[in-house]
Amino acid sequence: MKRALYWVVVAALAAFCLLPILWGVRTSLAPPLDRSLVPHRLTGEHYAKILARADFYRYVFNSTVVTLGAVVLVLPLALAAGYALGRHQFWGRRLAPVMLALPLLPAVTFLVPIARYLHTMGLYNTRTALILANAAFCLPFATWMVWNSVHAIPPSLEEAAFLDGCSRVQALVRVVLPSMIPGAIAAGVFVAIQSWSNYLFAFALTSDSEIRVLPHAIVEFIGLFSTDLGGLTAIGILALLPPLIVFQILQRWFVAGMYSVAGK
Amino acid sequence: MRNRRRRPATFRSPQWLFLPALVFLALFWIAPIGPGLLISCQEPIPGSLALRWVGWANYDLLLGEATFHHNLLLSLYYLVGVVCLTTPVAYAVALVIAGQGRRLGALRALFLIPWVVPPVVSALIFRSLADPQVGPLTALYRELSGNPELIPLQSGFWAMVNVILHSFWRSVPVLTLFLVAGLTTISQDLYEAAEVDGATAWQRFRTITLPLTRSHLATGLLLISAFTLQDAETIYAMTGGGPGHDTEVAAVRLFREAFTNGQIHVAAAVGTFLLAAGIILMVLYLTLFRRTEATT
Numbered sequence: 026m027k028r029a030l031y032w033v034v035v036a037a038l039a040a041f042c043l044l045p046i047l048w049g050v051r052t053s054l055a056p057p058l059d060r061s062l063v064p065h066r067l068t069g070e071h072y073a074k075i076l077a078r079a080d081f082y083r084y085v086f087n088s089t090v091v092t093l094g095a096v097v098l099v100l101p102l103a104l105a106a107g108y109a110l111g112r113h114q115f116w117g118r119r120l121a122p123v124m125l126a127l128p129l130l131p132a133v134t135f136l137v138p139i140a141r142y143l144h145t146m147g148l149y150n151t152r153t154a155l156i157l158a159n160a161a162f163c164l165p166f167a168t169w170m171v172w173n174s175v176h177a178i179p180p181s182l183e184e185a186a187f188l189d190g191c192s193r194v195q196a197l198v199r200v201v202l203p204s205m206i207p208g209a210i211a212a213g214v215f216v217a218i219q220s221w222s223n224y225l226f227a228f229a230l231t232s233d234s235e236i237r238v239l240p241h242a243i244v245e246f247i248g249l250f251s252t253d254l255g256g257l258t259a260i261g262i263l264a265l266l267p268p269l270i271v272f273q274i275l276q277r278w279f280v281a282g283m284y285s286v287a288g289k
Numbered sequence: 290m291r292n293r294r295r296r297p298a299t300f301r302s303p304q305w306l307f308l309p310a311l312v313f314l315a316l317f318w319i320a321p322i323g324p325g326l327l328i329s330c331q332e333p334i335p336g337s338l339a340l341r342w343v344g345w346a347n348y349d350l351l352l353g354e355a356t357f358h359h360n361l362l363l364s365l366y367y368l369v370g371v372v373c374l375t376t377p378v379a380y381a382v383a384l385v386i387a388g389q390g391r392r393l394g395a396l397r398a399l400f401l402i403p404w405v406v407p408p409v410v411s412a413l414i415f416r417s418l419a420d421p422q423v424g425p426l427t428a429l430y431r432e433l434s435g436n437p438e439l440i441p442l443q444s445g446f447w448a449m450v451n452v453i454l455h456s457f458w459r460s461v462p463v464l465t466l467f468l469v470a471g472l473t474t475i476s477q478d479l480y481e482a483a484e485v486d487g488a489t490a491w492q493r494f495r496t497i498t499l500p501l502t503r504s505h506l507a508t509g510l511l512l513i514s515a516f517t518l519q520d521a522e523t524i525y526a527m528t529g530g531g532p533g534h535d536t537e538v539a540a541v542r543l544f545r546e547a548f549t550n551g552q553i554h555v556a557a558a559v560g561t562f563l564l565a566a567g568i569i570l571m572v573l574y575l576t577l578f579r580r581t582e583a584t585t
Contacts, residue, residue, distance in 0.1 A: 031388075034385060035396070038378075038382050038400070039399060039400075041378070041458070042399060042400055042402055042403055042458075042461070043399075043402065045403075045411065045415065045418065045458060046402070046414070048414060048417070048425070049410070049413075049414040049417070052414075052417050052423070058423070060422065060423045102309050102310040102313060105306040105307070105309060106307045106310035106311070108303075108306060109303035109306035110303075110307065115303050115304055115307075116304070117303065117304060117311070120311070124311065124314055126571045127314060127318045128515075129511065129512070129515040129567060129570055129571045130318065130515075130519075130564065130567040130571065131515070131518055131519030131540065131560070131563040131564060131566075131567045133519050133521050133540050133543055133563065134325060134519075134543070134560035134561075134567070135317070135318065135321045135325065136548075137547050137556050137557050137560060138322075138324040138328065139317070140547075141324065141328075141553075142320075142321070160313070161313060161314060161316075161317030161318065162317075164310055164313065165314065168310060222408060222409070222410075224407075224408065224409045224522040224525075224526070225521060225522045225544075228522075228525075228544075228548060229547070239407075240407055240408075240409040240410075240522075243409050243410065243413065243526070244525065244526050247413060247416070247526060248529075254417045254423070257417070258413065258414065258417055261410040261413045261414060262410075264409075264410050265405075265406050265407060265410050268405050268406075268407065269402075269405055272398075272402075276398045276401075280401060283401065283466055284397070284466060284469060285470075286466075287469070287470040287505070287508075287509070
């Protein structure tokens with residue numbers, strides 16, 4: 026009896042998490058104005074319509090560039106800073122809580138001055154601007170994830186390498202770096218999912234449709250085709266697939282990394 | 290010095306590894322604060338891109354304006370609504386996950402999924418859930434309101450309900466993360482002892498679970514609150530701030546003023562209010578962070 030109740034709760038909570046997504050999938054596959062919860066027939070027309078648009082591939086390309094750019098920019102910074110914080114007692118340790126709390130400040134506040142900055146630097150309306158903004162937003166949390174994973178590596182590992190005749194840099198590259206890979210993967214997945222999803226920076230820092238990213242395009246589509254729920258959910262599901270796939274493949278490291286951060 | 294002898298293989302100058310990240314963050318997060326405050330005390334000179342000093346005029350304008358009071362009130366509703374809905378559900382999820390121990394690791398990943406969905410996409414899905422023709426939430430809202438003709442996103446109240454439900458759905462995984470981490474630190478013996486003493490499930494929750502996960506709850510809630518406070522994008526994608534100004538929380542107001550109306554000086558003044566609220570949240574967070582560090 027108690028076990029049965031337990032599984033009912035599990036099922037209800039799983040439904041809570043998954044049903045909205047399933048509803049999105051349903052709507053993207055249902056013929057327009059099919060009101061039943063389970064559509065009478067399925068159609069691929071909405072997806073065909075989206076995939077036939079040349080601009081869709083441009084948005085995907087732009088999103089991919091911005092996402093990869095942010096990951097490539099954040100990882101070295103986060104690995105270096107996370108390592109320093111995890112291994113050493115220095116003034117950075119006292120500064121770190123402030124640094125890590127920065128994303129708690131409302132990013133939307135900073136967009137006005139940042140847009141003006143980027144304008145004077147000639148970066149307004151470029152993918153570089155989006156890469157920089159996403160990287161700055163994700164860096165604190167990524168650093169935190171790496172910092173946690175460094176805690177899990179015994180310092181004796183480095184000492185052993187040093188005693189075996191490695192230089193400091195060699196010890197770092199050959200011994201420490203490989204053992205930081207789980208933390209780096211977790212941080213990388215976090216940055217990728219955040220950057221892929223971000224709309225705020227894209228809307229504030231770009232206006233040219235040539236460099237428009239997918240979330241920005243989706244909001245534009247909502248404005249243009251607000252009644253075409255099938256088409257809108259189809260592009261939504263397509264935008265959701267890459268982060269979901271990355272999450273599925275790398276979830277072992279990512280989920281562990283996320284839970285370890287929350288445990289701090 | 291002592292440190293170096295004990296750990297000979299580590300870098301002597303860790304600050305050089307830390308500095309690049311620090312400089313990058315300072316440029317993005319600290320440097321814009323000054324210019325932002327400056328803009329909030331200026332106004333554009335008609336016919337040019339330059340700005341001129343006007344002192345408190347923008348703040349006076351906002352504080353004397355009914356719309357802005359409404360914006361702030363909606364932000365408060367949004368914050369309180371999301372926090373009150375998220376907390377009990379996140380506890381339920383966390384207890385389920387923690388109760389499974391290692392056996393059902395897949396559950397951990399499952400409950401993170403709402404967080405993986407891009408906010409714009411989940412906002413779009415919730416928009417379709419409240420669609421007047423086919424949306425299942427529409428049916429629910431019509432039942433609750435007693436109005437069979439209700440078009441949820443055309444009604445200020447129900448549009449806000451939909452906005453809150455959506456953020457609630459997205460927030461559960463975040464808070465759950467923190468609560469699971471907190472729950473795993475509680476010794477099973479405590480629960481067994483309580484059960485021997487005849488404590489009910491609710492008593493066990495109130496006297497053991499709740500106090501011992503309080504700091505995790507606080508950190509998770511602050512993260513959610515900060516996110517909710519600054520959230521412009523999901524509302525923008527779902528309702529555009531409408532109908533009228535009925536879902537225009539302060540962050541959406543800022544967004545509209547800056548990037549739709551081109552009133553960056555008004556936007557900057559709204560930003561100051563959000564920044565103040567954000568700093569209050571951050572101070573709370575830092576205080577709690579220090580307290581947990583001191584006790585562990």
